[in-house]
Amino acid sequence: MHILIPTAEIYPYAKVGGMGDMVAALSRHLSKLGHDVRIVLPYYRNIKNLNLDHQIFLNNFKVNLPFKTINCRVLEYLETDSGVILYFIDYPEYFDREGIYNDRQKDYPDNPERFIFFSYAALLLTKHFDFHVDVLHGHDWPTGLIMPLLKCGIKWSAQIEEVKTVFTIHNLAYQGNYPLSYFKSIGLPESFLHHQDGLEFFGQISFLKAGIAYADHITTVSITYAREIQTDAGGCGLQGLLQKRKESITGILNGIDESIWNPLTDSYLTNHYDISTIEQKKLCKQDLQQKMGLHPDLNIPLIGGISRLVFQKGFDIVASALVDLLAENIQFALLGTGDDQIESQLTEISKHYSNFKFYNGYSEHLAHLIIAGCDIFIVPSRYEPCGLTQLYSLKYGTIPVVHATGGLEDSVNNIKDSTGNGIKFSPLTPYNLKIAILKAVELYQDDRDRWKKIMINGMKENHNWDYQILQYHNLYRSLTRIMHP
Numbered sequence: 001m002h003i004l005i006p007t008a009e010i011y012p013y014a015k016v017g018g019m020g021d022m023v024a025a026l027s028r029h030l031s032k033l034g035h036d037v038r039i040v041l042p043y044y045r046n047i048k049n050l051n052l053d054h055q056i057f058l059n060n061f062k063v064n065l066p067f068k069t070i071n072c073r074v075l076e077y078l079e080t081d082s083g084v085i086l087y088f089i090d091y092p093e094y095f096d097r098e099g100i101y102n103d104r105q106k107d108y109p110d111n112p113e114r115f116i117f118f119s120y121a122a123l124l125l126t127k128h129f130d131f132h133v134d135v136l137h138g139h140d141w142p143t144g145l146i147m148p149l150l151k152c153g154i155k156w157s158a159q160i161e162e163v164k165t166v167f168t169i170h171n172l173a174y175q176g177n178y179p180l181s182y183f184k185s186i187g188l189p190e191s192f193l194h195h196q197d198g199l200e201f202f203g204q205i206s207f208l209k210a211g212i213a214y215a216d217h218i219t220t221v222s223i224t225y226a227r228e229i230q231t232d233a234g235g236c237g238l239q240g241l242l243q244k245r246k247e248s249i250t251g252i253l254n255g256i257d258e259s260i261w262n263p264l265t266d267s268y269l270t271n272h273y274d275i276s277t278i279e280q281k282k283l284c285k286q287d288l289q290q291k292m293g294l295h296p297d298l299n300i301p302l303i304g305g306i307s308r309l310v311f312q313k314g315f316d317i318v319a320s321a322l323v324d325l326l327a328e329n330i331q332f333a334l335l336g337t338g339d340d341q342i343e344s345q346l347t348e349i350s351k352h353y354s355n356f357k358f359y360n361g362y363s364e365h366l367a368h369l370i371i372a373g374c375d376i377f378i379v380p381s382r383y384e385p386c387g388l389t390q391l392y393s394l395k396y397g398t399i400p401v402v403h404a405t406g407g408l409e410d411s412v413n414n415i416k417d418s419t420g421n422g423i424k425f426s427p428l429t430p431y432n433l434k435i436a437i438l439k440a441v442e443l444y445q446d447d448r449d450r451w452k453k454i455m456i457n458g459m460k461e462n463h464n465w466d467y468q469i470l471q472y473h474n475l476y477r478s479l480t481r482i483m484h485p
């Protein structure tokens with residue numbers, strides 16, 4: 001099948017969070033299965049700076065938007081190892097910027113125009129294809145408008161006329177909501193605005209709602225999250241529409257890309273290990289203790305965390321639980337960036353406790369060292385559509401301690417005797433988090449044999465996309481009735 005994936009993020013070219021990882025793994029695994037996969041994404045400054053070899057100029061074309069006409073350039077890049085083709089939409093006025101959505105937490109005020117333009121450009125690009133697109137698979141609010149734009153009667157190209165659309169919700173809380181006045185800039189007929197399933201959303205327009213309302217099929221990134229988003233508590237105002245579309249919603253837990261996240265081959269690690277050489281993991285702990293400036297004692301339980309520091313992720317709860325915890329003989333290695341307030345809370349704590357280290361920033365390298373070097377990994381998210389760091393932890397024999405929500409609920413099974421792979425707790429409070437961490441610490445200290453069995457339980461699990469990719473493949477098949485890749 002010919003699959004077109006418009007996206008705002010794809011690792012390693014442009015990534016803010018797990019969506020970039022997921023889109024990368026999805027496309028590479030679809031290609032491995034024999035599909036023809038094309039990605040379209042903005043040519044951000046960061047991609048320009050990569051100076052990719054073999055990137056070629058494809059063409060220039062004109063995009064007539066309701067609010068202006070833009071001449072953009074398209075570059076084409078073939079990923080030789082995966083066979084995936086990427087199209088970069090180059091329009092410096094919108095994309096030659098420091099960030100993807102924002103600079104230091106402040107959203108670009110012209111985000112609606114940027115992603116209206118991107119939606120048009122992605123659709124017009126298909127005119128230059130010499131094949132018919134079978135499936136278009138968009139991700140989150142930046143690509144939401146593409147769904148109604150394909151259904152409003154505009155003739156984009158013959159190549160995309162029969163296309164079936166899939167829209168994946170990675171995070172329902174990021175909705176791309178803008179003043180109603182932007183509706184005119186999208187160029188959709190009025191009939192797409194004011195009705196229950198139209199773009200209007202509490203007096204604004206919503207790019208995310210557009211995707212949910214008009215895609216042929218919706219997926220989200222875990223089975224539990226697929227259920228949670230249909231409830232008043234988890235629906236972020238969209239629960240009514242999601243309930244209405246429930247027959248067209250599928251939850252598929254993300255996998256992890258083992259070419260990047262595998263303790264045996266991880267290119268960021270100096271020491272490698274797998275189940276048969278599990279004792280070597282302590283060398284990674286040694287490295288991490290040294291790198292973070294922690295007391296070099298392999299017997300002290302080391303607890304890690306890596307996160308965007310936003311309300312969703314619950315690191316304010318961690319900060320509240322820390323004062324009690326840091327009196328124990330345990331160590332922390334946290335990595336994150338985000339809200340100023342959470343950043344300064346954690347920085348402040350790190351000034352007073354030598355067993356608490358916080359690296360305030362973004363570092364792929366340190367992320368790998370933490371996942372490999374820690375004994376325990378915390379994911380205290382208020383909600384978590386899927387969550388990837390707990391999956392990485394399982395693969396690396398680092399025991400996850402998580403709030404039982406969304407994909408965390410689906411991927412972590414409570415330790416019972418020698419079964420299970422981690423610790424889940426609920427509701428999310430500083431006290432419950434503290435108790436859950438101490439439970440893990442106690443097991444680590446009291447029963448190393450059982451600890452090792454639990455590590456191995458997680459390491460043995462298969463989260464390598466083999467299963468997930470078949471689910472996407474079958475979904476595409478059922479929508480298009482095309483049986484071959």
Ligand code: ADP
Pocket residue numbers: 016017018019021306307308335336337361362363364367386387388389390
């Ligand atoms: P989300 O997409 O909501 O942020 P996920 O758990 O799905 O959550 O994915 C987060 C991804 O971003 C993981 O690959 C994680 O390692 C990475 N990440 C988050 N914060 C940082 C950071 N400060 N430095 C390096 N990697 C980070």
Ligand code: GLC
Pocket residue numbers: 017018019020022170171221254384385386387388407
């Ligand atoms: C979002 C979610 C996260 C998920 C990721 C990839 O960023 O917050 O839970 O793992 O997308 O699907």
